[in-house]
Amino acid sequence: MNPFFLRIATVAIVCLVGGGAAGRYLLAPGPQKIIVRETVTEKPEFNAPESIYLKWTMASAFRGDTPQFGTLGRSFTTKLRRASAGAMQIGFAEPGQPIAAEQCFQAVMDGKVEACWSTPGHWTSTERALALFSGVPFGPDAREYLAWYYYGGGEALLDEIYGGHGLKSVLCGVSAAEGGGWFRQEVAKPGYFKGKKIRIFGLGARVVEKLGATAVRLDAAEMKKALEAGQIAGAEYSIPVIDLNMGLNTAAKYYYVPGWHKPATLLELLIRRGVWNDLADAAKTMIRNACGDTIREGMAEGASLQPAAIRELTAKGVEIRQFPEEVLKALSGAWQQVAEEESTANPLFKRVWRSLISFREEYRLWNDKSRVP
Numbered sequence: 001m002n003p004f005f006l007r008i009a010t011v012a013i014v015c016l017v018g019g020g021a022a023g024r025y026l027l028a029p030g031p032q033k034i035i036v037r038e039t040v041t042e043k044p045e046f047n048a049p050e051s052i053y054l055k056w057t058m059a060s061a062f063r064g065d066t067p068q069f070g071t072l073g074r075s076f077t078t079k080l081r082r083a084s085a086g087a088m089q090i091g092f093a094e095p096g097q098p099i100a101a102e103q104c105f106q107a108v109m110d111g112k113v114e115a116c117w118s119t120p121g122h123w124t125s126t127e128r129a130l131a132l133f134s135g136v137p138f139g140p141d142a143r144e145y146l147a148w149y150y151y152g153g154g155e156a157l158l159d160e161i162y163g164g165h166g167l168k169s170v171l172c173g174v175s176a177a178e179g180g181g182w183f184r185q186e187v188a189k190p191g192y193f194k195g196k197k198i199r200i201f202g203l204g205a206r207v208v209e210k211l212g213a214t215a216v217r218l219d220a221a222e223m224k225k226a227l228e229a230g231q232i233a234g235a236e237y238s239i240p241v242i243d244l245n246m247g248l249n250t251a252a253k254y255y256y257v258p259g260w261h262k263p264a265t266l267l268e269l270l271i272r273r274g275v276w277n278d279l280a281d282a283a284k285t286m287i288r289n290a291c292g293d294t295i296r297e298g299m300a301e302g303a304s305l306q307p308a309a310i311r312e313l314t315a316k317g318v319e320i321r322q323f324p325e326e327v328l329k330a331l332s333g334a335w336q337q338v339a340e341e342e343s344t345a346n347p348l349f350k351r352v353w354r355s356l357i358s359f360r361e362e363y364r365l366w367n368d369k370s371r372v373p
Helices: 003-027 071-083 101-109 128-133 142-151 154-163 203-210 220-228 240-246 273-278 281-315 325-345 347-370
Strands: 054-060 088-093 115-118 167-175 181-183 197-199 214-216 254-257 265-272 319-322
Touching (some): 071 088, 071 265, 071 281, 088 281, 101 265, 128 347, 142 154, 197 220, 325 347
Antiparallel strands (some): 167 265
């Protein structure tokens, strides 16, 4: 190689190596600084906005120790208090302390309490259409019910109904499907109901009447005594875990499923509309969020509690039976008659019912295809 070019190549190599080394030095990060976190000796105070502070009394249509129906109400108040760091406190008042369960609705209207924990089905004597927000015979399960309520127009309809009474309902819980009822004798044919007295609540009462039964409404204590004494032939009350706690297995031998009359029950926080409207948006959001989490809890807890109750009932000698297909078909047909009669008599009932059945038709388009056979 020409000595001149050899010198040029040597100089170029030296420059490249030296430049690279210098670049690495200049561009390399400096020594890492060790961050020492300060030890917090006192918790910082949470200063909630003045607008979210509240202290309410919530009357209840259910005892606080009643699984799901009452315990979810208590759970809601705890969730709200914790989420607001104590700024929003709602006291759970047991039935009769001071407001009787059946007076809960009126007490909120009159301003005696700020809120009521209930289910819309308790107030059907005031507005018949509310029955469709409590539990519908052969109706939706909890998932489908919530889909209709939030995305199918149910919420707007309920808001309209309660708005006419100066009230606001926030959906705040959902319970598991109920059992089909307790019977002293086997229910083998649709003709079983003819001439029998059956304790049953809600729209289901009208259905069994179509099959010739007399529907009677009794409270829990009266119902158990009447069933034990044979004064009534059968009774539906609630979900299996509640029926077990009440000892209904000592009053009748046969426990029938499914709970055709109430595949799910919606629970609500009922508030005087003026009180609700005066709340800041932040307070309304906290209430809705706490209620939403209570709905989640109700769905999960309700599904998890019933198997153990069924096992215990079986161990106690209860015969758990499926309603014969012939009986369910007759009950379903009777329900269609009731729904049409109620719709004819009550335009608002008709609107809610049409909304629900229209949504269910759409819902099936995907639901039926998405389920594994």
